[in-house]
Amino acid sequence: MVKKIKTNGNPTTLEIRVESRKEVTLALIVSDAEQKNTLYTKRTGVVNGVVSFFVRMPQSPRVAKVVVFNQARGLMKRDNSYKIVSIKQVPLRTINLPMSKQTKSFVKFAQEFSQEAGVLSATKGGDTYKSNNGKFRIDYFDIIRSKMSGYPLSTPARISQINGKIEVGKGKFQKYTIPMRMAILMHEYSHFYLNRSPSDESEADLNGLRVYLSLGYPRIDAYNVFLKVFKKAPNQQNRERYENLDNFIKEFRTKFEKGNYEQ
Amino acid sequence: MIKSANQQYKESKSQLPFKEWLSIEQDNGKLLGDEKMFNASGDNEEKKSSANPTRTGGMRMANLVGLLSAGMLAYGIYQETRK
Numbered sequence: 269m270v271k272k273i274k275t276n277g278n279p280t281t282l283e284i285r286v287e288s289r290k291e292v293t294l295a296l297i298v299s300d301a302e303q304k305n306t307l308y309t310k311r312t313g314v315v316n317g318v319v320s321f322f323v324r325m326p327q328s329p330r331v332a333k334v335v336v337f338n339q340a341r342g343l344m345k346r347d348n349s350y351k352i353v354s355i356k357q358v359p360l361r362t363i364n365l366p367m368s369k370q371t372k373s374f375v376k377f378a379q380e381f382s383q384e385a386g387v388l389s390a391t392k393g394g395d396t397y398k399s400n401n402g403k404f405r406i407d408y409f410d411i412i413r414s415k416m417s418g419y420p421l422s423t424p425a426r427i428s429q430i431n432g433k434i435e436v437g438k439g440k441f442q443k444y445t446i447p448m449r450m451a452i453l454m455h456e457y458s459h460f461y462l463n464r465s466p467s468d469e470s471e472a473d474l475n476g477l478r479v480y481l482s483l484g485y486p487r488i489d490a491y492n493v494f495l496k497v498f499k500k501a502p503n504q505q506n507r508e509r510y511e512n513l514d515n516f517i518k519e520f521r522t523k524f525e526k527g528n529y530e531q
Numbered sequence: 532m533i534k535s536a537n538q539q540y541k542e543s544k545s546q547l548p549f550k551e552w553l554s555i556e557q558d559n560g561k562l563l564g565d566e567k568m569f570n571a572s573g574d575n576e577e578k579k580s581s582a583n584p585t586r587t588g589g590m591r592m593a594n595l596v597g598l599l600s601a602g603m604l605a606y607g608i609y610q611e612t613r614k
Contacts, residue, residue, distance in 0.1 A: 415568070423570035429536050430553070435568065452571055459569045466549055467537040469573045501572040509573065 269336045269352055270343075272301050275328035279360045279484065282323040284334060285353035291316040292349050293339040300329035305386025307445040308332065311488055312339055315350060324360055326484045327379050327446060363482040363524045370403075371479060374457050377404050381436075382449035390438035405433050406453075412437040422500035425452050429467070432460040447480075447489035452497075454480050469505065470512045477513060481520050490517065536567065 273282065286294060294315050300306035309323045325332075337343040338350060367375075377399035381388075385408075389395050394407035411420045412435060424440035427433070434456050441449055454476030459466055462475040477490060494513060498506040536553055545552045 412570075421570065421572070423572035426568040426570045429567050429569060455571055456569070460550075464549075465537075467569060469569070472569070497572050503573070505573050 269334075269347070271334045271352070271355055273332045273334060273355060273357070275325065275330070275332045275357070277328055277330055279326050279362075280328055280357045281325065281360045281484075282321075282332070282334065282355060283358050284321040284323065284336065284355050285318065286315055286321065286336065286350055287318045287353050288315045288350040290349070294350055295335075295337050295339045296321050296323070297333075297335040298323050298325075299333050299335070301331040301333040302329065303387060305442050306383065307386075309445055309447070309486065309489065311492075318353060322358075324447075324484050324486045326360060326362070327383060360484045361525070362484040365478065365482040367479065367482075370461060371457075373399065373401060374404055374461070375454075375479065375483065377406075378450055378453040378457070381406055382446045382453065385436070385438070385441045385444075385449055388438075390436075394435065407433060407435045409435060409437055411439045422497075424497060425456050427456040427459050429460065444493060445489050447485040448493035448496075450483075450485055451476065451480050451490045451493050470509045473509055473513045474516050477516055478520070481517070482524075487517050487521070 275282075282298065284296065288294075292315055293312050295310075295312050297310050298308040300308070306329065308325055308328070311321075313319065313321060334355060335343065336350070336352060338347055341347060341349065381397060388397065388408060390408040390410050392410055394409045397406045397408060398404065412423055412426060413420055423437070424444070425434060425436045427435070434453070436453075441452075444452070455472050456476075458472040458475035458479075463471045465471055473494070480490060481487070490513070494510065498510055537549070540549055540552050543552065547555070
């Protein structure tokens with residue numbers, strides 16, 4: 269099933285209500301109908317009965333393309349294994365946490381970059397993108413490589429501890445959803461601008477997530493992106509990072525999001 | 532071995548916040564050229580075995596082509612000398 273919804277670039281939450289008589293795993297993809305490589309969510313969920321998927325969109329395109337299909341069958345023109353009951357827009361709930369002027373300014377830049385990252389040019393030597401105030405800079409590479417040997421690294425992004433310049437790899441970012449891109453950029457920003465201990469990865473995860481979740485971005489995309497990164501670098505440090513961020517997300521939900529939409 | 536700015540900051544036991552300390556050290560020119568980065572993946576290990584598969588694969592292929600050419604050349608010379 270493919271449907272187009274006018275979201276007009278406004279922050280919103282899509283409630284996609286689906287029904288199935290038997291247990292099925294449905295795939296849900298929300299993307300920009302007018303721009304390639306620009307996903308707002310890509311997830312699956314088990315449905316048996318009537319279930320609502322909530323897609324939180326602090327940033328949205330002019331027109332969103334919603335695609336739902338039975339994962340076992342793929343996208344078909346007619347599929348009676350499930351039914352779309354309704355798709356509606358409900359208000360996006362955000363948490364009003366104190367945020368510095370600098371962080372607000374970076375969030376704006378990161379949102380613009382995340383929105384366009386699927387179509388922006390990236391080269392081996394890095395294409396430079398700067399925030400309007402000139403304070404923040406992202407160098408967009410085809411792949412992140414070791415500065416010493418030139419070998420590709422598994423990381424999607426990194427930040428210089430000298431000047432706060434962020435480097436991003438398009439190979440990874442192109443496949444990420446916009447919230448996933450935001451979670452990584454906020455992590456990098458935190459290393460240099462928010463952390464007490466700049467080299468502490470877990471502190472950067474949590475500082476970044478605090479901003480990310482308070483803006484209303486979906487939890488599921490945060491889990492997805494960090495699991496993706498940790499899968500490529502499975503070590504004790506990253507196991508601990510996962511435990512810490514999992515606890516943080518759960519605590520954040522209990523503290524601030526009582527009664528908020530799932531996912 | 533180059534020490535990271537963060538390591539140097541810790542060792543200096545400075546009371547200043549990291550950013551302030553960093554800015555002073557940079558002004559003094561002590562940290563120039565140290566381009567240490569924090570990776571989102573948390574490790575700086577390079578995927579040496581799989582990162583550049585064409586490099587080792589390419590070398591093997593070059594050796595094979597070289598060996599084959601040498602064999603063909605030797606065979607050609609042998610055929611010529613028999614005439």
